[in-house]
Structure formats: C-alpha cells, structure tokens
Amino acid sequence: MVAACRKVQPNDHVPVWFMRQAGRSLPEYRASRKDIGMLESCMRPDLVAEITMQPVRRYGVDAAILYSDIMLPLKAAGVDLEIVSGRGPVIAHPVRTPGDLEQLRPLDPERLWYITQAVELITSQLGDLPLIGFAGAPFTLASYLVEGGPSRDYAATKALMVSEPSLWEAMCIRLADLSAVFLQAQVAAGATVVQLFDSWAGSLSAEDYRRYAQPYSARVLRAVADTGVPRIHFGVGTSELLVQMGTAGAEVIGVDWRLSLAEASRRVGHRYALQGNLDPALLSAPWPVLAERAREVISSGASAPGHIFNLGHGVPPEANPAVLAMIVELVHTEGPQLRAAARAELAEASTAGGPAASSRSQYT
Numbered sequence: 001m002v003a004a005c006r007k008v009q010p011n012d013h014v015p016v017w018f019m020r021q022a023g024r025s026l027p028e029y030r031a032s033r034k035d036i037g038m039l040e041s042c043m044r045p046d047l048v049a050e051i052t053m054q055p056v057r058r059y060g061v062d063a064a065i066l067y068s069d070i071m072l073p074l075k076a077a078g079v080d081l082e083i084v085s086g087r088g089p090v091i092a093h094p095v096r097t098p099g100d101l102e103q104l105r106p107l108d109p110e111r112l113w114y115i116t117q118a119v120e121l122i123t124s125q126l127g128d129l130p131l132i133g134f135a136g137a138p139f140t141l142a143s144y145l146v147e148g149g150p151s152r153d154y155a156a157t158k159a160l161m162v163s164e165p166s167l168w169e170a171m172c173i174r175l176a177d178l179s180a181v182f183l184q185a186q187v188a189a190g191a192t193v194v195q196l197f198d199s200w201a202g203s204l205s206a207e208d209y210r211r212y213a214q215p216y217s218a219r220v221l222r223a224v225a226d227t228g229v230p231r232i233h234f235g236v237g238t239s240e241l242l243v244q245m246g247t248a249g250a251e252v253i254g255v256d257w258r259l260s261l262a263e264a265s266r267r268v269g270h271r272y273a274l275q276g277n278l279d280p281a282l283l284s285a286p287w288p289v290l291a292e293r294a295r296e297v298i299s300s301g302a303s304a305p306g307h308i309f310n311l312g313h314g315v316p317p318e319a320n321p322a323v324l325a326m327i328v329e330l331v332h333t334e335g336p337q338l339r340a341a342a343r344a345e346l347a348e349a350s351t352a353g354g355p356a357a358s359s360r361s362q363y364t
C-alpha cells in the first residue's frame, strides 16, 4: 500500500481498502455502537480501536482507516455539533458573520488524547499493515459550518464564499489549522498514511475551486509534508479539478467513479499514484457483472504509476459485507496478472507508436 503511494508498486500486488469500510454495513459495528452516540464513540479509545479493526479482520484489506470523523476536531475545539445517524453533521450555530468564527478556537493537541491512545492501540494490533489517518478539507468542513448541516446545492456556502471573501478566508484558515492539528496528532501517534477528504469540492467550478478551496487544502497537506507519510487527496465529482488537486501537494489522488483511472492519470500527467474507483452503487449488481467492473478498474489503474484499489466513494450502509470480501479476494488473486498484462500492453503501445500511443490505449 505504501509502496503504491510512493509509485514503486511491485506488479505482484494491488493493494485494496474501502472508504467507510468501518460502519453501518457491518453487523459487528452496529453492535458496538448500540446506545452510543457517534461522536461519543470516537472519544473512547477502546471502541475506536475495536471498530477500526473490524473490517481488517473481516476483509483482509491492505490498510486500516481510523474510525473517527472529519468533524471531530471542530467538536474538540468546542463547536456545538452533533452527528445525526442517517443525516450527517448538524451545527447548532451556523457561521454567517465574523463573530460566528469565535467558535473556531485553536485546538490544543492535548485535547485529542483519545485519538493518540486509540492510534497507539490500533498500531500495536496492526503489525505491518498501515493505518490511514485522515481529516476534512476546509471547503467540505465549511459547507457543514455554513449550511448548518448536509446540503444538496451548498447555496449558503457559495454565497458567503463569493460575497464575503475575507470572512471565508479567515474561516478556511481556522479550519485548515484544526485539520492540521488533527492529522499531526494521528501521525505523531503512529498513522503511516493520511487522507484529506474534500468530499464536496466537486460542487465547485474549477475557477472557484482554485480561488476558494485549493489554497486551504494545500495548507493542511503542507502541515504534514515534513513527516514524510504519503498523503492521499480525495473528493467526489472532481473530474475537472484533478490537476489542481494534484498541485495541492498530495502524492496520491483519489478518483470517484465518473472518470476511468486511465483518463484521470492522463489528465494529471501520469505523475501521481491513483486511488479508486469502483462505483459503490454497483455493489448491488450481480457478482459476474460487478467482478468484470472490478477487473476493468484494475486494468485501467495500470496507467497510473501506482494504484490503490478502492470504491469511488464510501461503502453504502446497505452494502453486503460478503460482496466486499469477494472484491478483496478478486483484487488480491487476479490483480497482479491484470495489472502486469495492462502495463505490458501500455509499454508495447508506447514503443510501437511513440509516447502518444500510450494515451490512445484501449483503457482510456
């Protein structure tokens, strides 16, 4: 997994994990969470370790991801918020004026003691398997803070962004610094990879992303640059933003299902490892069809200098865990051959027809 992030992936292994691999799709998760609120569960190191390990035990994935939430550092900093099951984060006092920023105070890393303890517990159980730490990108966090909860069109967020640029900047800098403290705490305690989630960045035009989102994501990514841990940068609906996401600083770009990995890699100049991108909605398709799609993802991912297999977004709550287990098995058993064959074909195309030929490969 770490080798793939660093673009030195051996052909004999395609790593795989799933965004939201811990969560409501697992009966053991539902049992662990019984009668315990989401954010409360994130503050109990024993429970965090248990829930983080559940999908590792069940699926044999190549990485664990810390069970926590992108909103947690805001909660730790004193923002009055809740995570409502089936809905998402809900903020008591949405941000509308400069005075509303008072709730975003700098976060003393000591207040994340339960994260430190949980990460230490998890890494002691993981052996050589990497633990992915994560944080939310400022735009996605801001969308919850301004809307007060989940939104379809982000109208209040975008209106504030373009009409109050100095308030927007002040808010995003505070959010970037909260996410930076969250990431640094996870890495200091032993997380070996990090992922920055900018889940809702795809709602922005490329120009607005460049002005109002990318600089603050870059600020978060810079905060962990000198730790040397590989950084993954992911968003949904970001086909038109991939180049600018790349320049924000991560080594790996996460791609949703809207674009083939070969085309994504072409757009970013084959300079990054890619993560993705099986459509999570297809998890309910009959296995032979789904298996074929998983194979196509592996072949297409061979265009990138490193590929980590994942879904294009999180595991839906109604997903069948048995299907996810079959995907892991397929990626591990068929992945090496599929990747090697696709890479051989790409190499042949580029020697036969010059550099341009490889981008005309059947996998684009």
Ligand code: CP3
Residues within 6 Å of the ligand: 018, 019, 020, 021, 022, 023, 024, 033, 038, 065, 066, 067, 068, 069, 070, 071, 083, 084, 085, 086, 087, 088, 089, 134, 140, 197, 199, 314
């Ligand atoms: O397994 C993992 O991926 C690690 C844990 C994780 C959670 N949230 C646990 C969680 C991670 C990485 C996140 C990140 C997160 N949180 C994001 C970015 C990723 C993405 O999905 O785009 C976002 C946007 C949030 C905010 C948030 N928290 C939402 C939208 C929700 C879902 C609301 C719902 O119930 O549908 C949450 C709650 C949440 N975070 C759950 C989990 C397991 C479900 C809680 C429950 O059991 O009800």
